[in-house]
Amino acid sequence: AYIDRHGDECPFWLPADPDFNGVQTNTGRFVMMAESIGGGQIVFRGGDTSVGGAGGGRLLPGFGISDRLTVMVGAELGGASTFPKDANGNRTVKPAWAYGVPALLRVHSGSWRFDTEVSLTARAPFETPDDLRFGARVAQAAGVTTPRIAGVMPYVMLWVGHEWLPGSAGEDSVQIMRMGTR
Numbered sequence: 001a002y003i004d005r006h007g008d009e010c011p012f013w014l015p016a017d018p019d020f021n022g023v024q025t026n027t028g029r030f031v032m033m034a035e036s037i038g039g040g041q042i043v044f045r046g047g048d049t050s051v052g053g054a055g056g057g058r059l060l061p062g063f064g065i066s067d068r069l070t071v072m073v074g075a076e077l078g079g080a081s082t083f084p085k086d087a088n089g090n091r092t093v094k095p096a097w098a099y100g101v102p103a104l105l106r107v108h109s110g111s112w113r114f115d116t117e118v119s120l121t122a123r124a125p126f127e128t129p130d131d132l133r134f135g136a137r138v139a140q141a142a143g144v145t146t147p148r149i150a151g152v153m154p155y156v157m158l159w160v161g162h163e164w165l166p167g168s169a170g171e172d173s174v175q176i177m178r179m180g181t182r
Contacts, residue, residue: 039180
């Protein structure tokens, strides 16, 4: 009734579309998430503890299953390093390739984003990249996003994760606590 009486006063009018899910939501959309990931790590191997860092990138295609939930599965590639002590007690650098196949559930709440992640992981020394050691990671992240502009929705997140590489071929298992940004 209001529109019938005042429709000519409005410069434009968009009729209601029951299939419109909104601009700022992933509902019913296929999405591609490309992100950089980095941070620090504490590595526990046998009785030794060392610190280090890791960084890389990942691509995660996904689908918005509702206005609050998006699921994604993808791949990541990067590098990780630790700074263990050598036989003389001096710090050295031990770099490694870091691979992953993460699966994420992202919860949307206004501008806030919350991720729960599980990932199959692998690490290999730089000098012997075929010497893969497989493991798993669980992680949680929280962050904020900007409005979607031209199909792109930038965000920043803080995350914390735990990675486990089981012992094999006489090697100790490795526990890695990681924290950083995405």
